[in-house]
Amino acid sequence: MSTPWLPLTDAAQLTDIVHESHEHPVLIFKHSTTCSISAAAKSKLERQWPEADLANATIYYLDLLRYRPISAEIASKFGVRHESPQLLLIQDGECRFDASHMGIRLSDVRELVK
Numbered sequence: 001m002s003t004p005w006l007p008l009t010d011a012a013q014l015t016d017i018v019h020e021s022h023e024h025p026v027l028i029f030k031h032s033t034t035c036s037i038s039a040a041a042k043s044k045l046e047r048q049w050p051e052a053d054l055a056n057a058t059i060y061y062l063d064l065l066r067y068r069p070i071s072a073e074i075a076s077k078f079g080v081r082h083e084s085p086q087l088l089l090i091q092d093g094e095c096r097f098d099a100s101h102m103g104i105r106l107s108d109v110r111e112l113v114k
Contacts, residue, residue, distance in 0.1 A: 003049040005029075005061040011073045017060065018077075021090040025057040025113045029104075030071055030086040032064045038085035041104045045087070052106035057113065089113070 008028065017026050029045060032038040064071055064084055075082045078090065083100035089109050097112055
C-alpha cells in the first residue's frame with residue numbers, strides 16, 4: 001500500500017483539517033521538492049507507511065515551493081516553528097507533535113495515537 005497523500009494546496013483546507021482532527025488523527029508533511037534531506041524524509045515516510053498502522057489517519061502533503069504561504073499559516077494556526085521537512089500530528093484541533101529533518105518517524109506518531 002502506498003502512502004495515501006492528500007494535496008494541501010489551499011489555506012482554507014486548514015479549517016477542514018482542524019474539524020477532521022476531532023474525528024481522527026491528521027498528519028501534515030511539509031516538503032521542499034529541491035532539498036535532498038526533504039526527499040530522504042519523504043522516502044522514509046513512504047517506506048514506513050505500510051507498517052505504521054495509521055490507517056485511521058489522514059496524511060496531507062504540502063509542496064513548500066508551490067504553496068509557501070500555507071506553511072506560514074500552519075505555523076501561525078498551530079503554534080509551531082516552520083521547518084522543512086516537517087511532520088505535524090493534528091489531534092482535537094491542535095498540533096500534538098511535530099518533527100523535522102531526519103527526526104521524522106511514523107513510529108513516534110503511532111505511539112501518540114494509540
